Amino acid sequence: xxxxxxxxxxxxxSGYNRNLYQSAEDSCGGLYYHDNNLLSGSLEALIQHLVPxxxxxxxxxxxxxxxxxSRLFMHPYELMAKVCHLCVEHxxxxxxxxxxxxxxxxxxxxxxxxxEWTETFPYDFRDERMMRNLKDLAHRMASGxxxxxxxxxxxxxxxxxxxxxxxxxxxVLAKLxxxxxxxxxxxxxxxxxxxxxxxxxCSDPYTLAQQLTHIELERLNYIGPxxxxxxxxxxxxxxxxKSCYSERKKTRNLEAYVEWFNRLSYLVATEICMPVKKxxxxxxxxxxxxxxxxxxxxxxxxxxxxxxxGMNMSPVSRLKKTWAKVKTAKFDILEHQMDxxxxxxxxxxxxxxAAQRSLTAHSSREKIVIPFFSLLIKDIYFLxxxxxxxxxxxxxxxxxxxxxxxxxxxxxxxxxxxxxxERDRKVLQYLLSVPVFSEDALYLASYExxxxxxxxxxxxxxxxxxxxxxxx
Numbered sequence: 001x002x003x004x005x006x007x008x009x010x011x012x013x014s015g016y017n018r019n020l021y022q023s024a025e026d027s028c029g030g031l032y033y034h035d036n037n038l039l040s041g042s043l044e045a046l047i048q049h050l051v052p053x054x055x056x057x058x059x060x061x062x063x064x065x066x067x068x069x070s071r072l073f074m075h076p077y078e079l080m081a082k083v084c085h086l087c088v089e090h091x092x093x094x095x096x097x098x099x100x101x102x103x104x105x106x107x108x109x110x111x112x113x114x115x116e117w118t119e120t121f122p123y124d125f126r127d128e129r130m131m132r133n134l135k136d137l138a139h140r141m142a143s144g145x146x147x148x149x150x151x152x153x154x155x156x157x158x159x160x161x162x163x164x165x166x167x168x169x170x171x172v173l174a175k176l177x178x179x180x181x182x183x184x185x186x187x188x189x190x191x192x193x194x195x196x197x198x199x200x201x202c203s204d205p206y207t208l209a210q211q212l213t214h215i216e217l218e219r220l221n222y223i224g225p226x227x228x229x230x231x232x233x234x235x236x237x238x239x240x241x242k243s244c245y246s247e248r249k250k251t252r253n254l255e256a257y258v259e260w261f262n263r264l265s266y267l268v269a270t271e272i273c274m275p276v277k278k279x280x281x282x283x284x285x286x287x288x289x290x291x292x293x294x295x296x297x298x299x300x301x302x303x304x305x306x307x308x309x310g311m312n313m314s315p316v317s318r319l320k321k322t323w324a325k326v327k328t329a330k331f332d333i334l335e336h337q338m339d340x341x342x343x344x345x346x347x348x349x350x351x352x353x354a355a356q357r358s359l360t361a362h363s364s365r366e367k368i369v370i371p372f373f374s375l376l377i378k379d380i381y382f383l384x385x386x387x388x389x390x391x392x393x394x395x396x397x398x399x400x401x402x403x404x405x406x407x408x409x410x411x412x413x414x415x416x417x418x419x420x421x422e423r424d425r426k427v428l429q430y431l432l433s434v435p436v437f438s439e440d441a442l443y444l445a446s447y448e449x450x451x452x453x454x455x456x457x458x459x460x461x462x463x464x465x466x467x468x469x470x471x472x
Contacts (some may be wrong), residue, residue: 032395038062040395043073051086052109063116064225065398065405071229072389073396076121077129083113084137091140107141107148114138115155120412122162123224123250166253169222173256176432184441184468197284198271198434202427205287209294210421211428212264212303216370219257220415225408227254231377232384257373261306263436268310270437272319273445281449282325285311289331296334299354299368301347308338315439315446322450344375355410364420371414380407444468 030045031038041049050058050066070079087110114134118125125131138155142148202208231251268288275281288307295304310316311331317323337346354369361367387400437445447461 039399040391040397042394043070043396046070046396046398047079047082048086050113051083051090052106052113053090054105057109057112060116061402061405063113064120064409065401067117067121068225068229068405068408069396069398069401071226072233076124076226077127077133080124080130080133084133087137088140104145107145108151110141111138111148111151111155115151118155118159121224121226122159123166123226125159126163126166166222170252179433181435184437184444196430197274198267198430199284199287201430202424205290206294207424208291208427209298209300209303211424211431212291212295213298213300213368213370213421214419214423214428215260215431216300216302217368217415217417217419219253219260220370222253223257223415224253225412227251228377228380228408228411229384229404232381254377258377261302261309261373264303264306264431265310265313266436266442267431267434268307269313269316269442270445272311272316272322273437273442273449276449278322278325278449281319281322285316285322285326285331289326289328289334292334293330296337296350298365299358300370301338301351301354301372302370304334305338305372305374308334313442315442318446318453319450338372344372347372347375355414358414358417364418367417368419369414369417371411376407376411380404383407440464440468 031041031049033039038049046066047070050063052058067076067079070076090106090110114137118134125134135156138152142152198208202211227250231254272281272284272288275284288311292304292307295301295307337350338344339346351369351371358367358369383400383404387403388397389400391397443460444464447457447464452458452461
């Protein structure tokens with residue numbers, strides 16, 4: 001059976017392989033090419049182009065791009081039903097010719113297509129209709145051939161493992177979410193339970209940066225490529241089905257990752273606003289500057305940005321007496337790197353450098369690229385909004401989807417990197433579960449540390465003391 005190449009080899013610098021379609025006929029009905037590149041096609045023709053036959057197997061870039069983007073037009077189970085129908089038709093034709101060799105040529109190709117689908121988009125198969133069709137078609141192709149049967153068994157085991165791991169991960173997220181409490185509530189009810197701060201749990205900023213990278217890579221790893229597309233699903237104008245699209249919006253892992261970014265920002269702000277003494281707050285700020293710098297060196301841009309965001313929150317930035325005691329030169333450099341002006345030009349340059357380093361890496365550490373995730377989503381959102389899905393003639397605008405797939409496939413390469421650092425359970429537990437302040441509680445702690453500077457702040461302080469502490 002054909003081997004699945006790594007993601008990094010899928011797209012060249014122009015977004016897709018110039019020689020993709022040499023094996024397919026240029027005059028393929030319903031598909032429009034320019035300079036040998038597929039630009040558009042009717043949905044039916046694109047589905048047929050996905051299905052292998054005796055003389056043809058679709059290029060891997062096409063498989064990924066079509067499976068990623070087709071969900072904007074139809075449910076994956078509807079696509080799977082059509083693919084199954086076409087595969088069975090091809091099989092019947094070769095059986096009708098009475099040529100066993102023809103059958104031997106087509107079966108492994110169809111099994112390879114199913115393997116690529118289950119490996120790259122395993123979450124599609126949480127739908128029972130998908131799983132049923134997959135089993136039916138795979139067993140039909142494998143009947144009578146021991147080698148194919150083994151391949152089917154291997155494919156199914158791998159898929160079930162991935163889905164079981166996802167269920168386990170979701171249980172962990174649900175548990176963390178259900179036990180999350182506001183720090184102020186805990187301080188009022190059980191103050192002795194939060195006597196530690198992050199520096200007593202992990203005094204070394206380098207170790208903390210490494211543990212943050214563990215969390216980032218684990219959460220990245222569970223995001224399915226389809227979640228980027230499903231986040232922006234809208235009604236297809238040529239689809240007469242009036243059903244609700246919420247079923248397609250399965251973006252839980254993507255949302256959990258964004259929630260982690262917000263939690264880390266609030267954790268940083270909480271740790272800085274908590275200490276009573278000014279010198280302790282200043283030391284905490286310097287500690288997080290060192291953590292952020294190490295995140296930058298590792299290539300963990302998401303944690304870096306979350307830390308900077310936490311430090312720039314108003315309750316922290318207003319602590320002028322505290323900041324006066326901080327050596328801010330290193331922080332200024334980091335802020336410059338993540339400066340949003342010119343569409344994050346500095347960050348994008350650093351990201352390209354990290355991506356280049358990753359391609360030529362000799363060690364797992366050099367392979368790490370964790371993008372600033374909110375910006376990646378924003379880029380994909382604007383790409384989606386800026387181009388139509390369908391052309392005036394009703395064709396699917398495949399040129400747009402090459403570009404979308406290029407961006408998502410780069411992310412797929414990055415999310416598969418294994419974290420090379422040793423896990424520290426105690427630090428990970430603290431980062432994931434220690435209670436953090438709400439925005440109001442942060443302001444209250446900030447005013448308690450350094451009093452209000454004007455009447456607006458004084459009124460807010462009084463109001464917060466009354467509502468949060470029950471004091472006047």
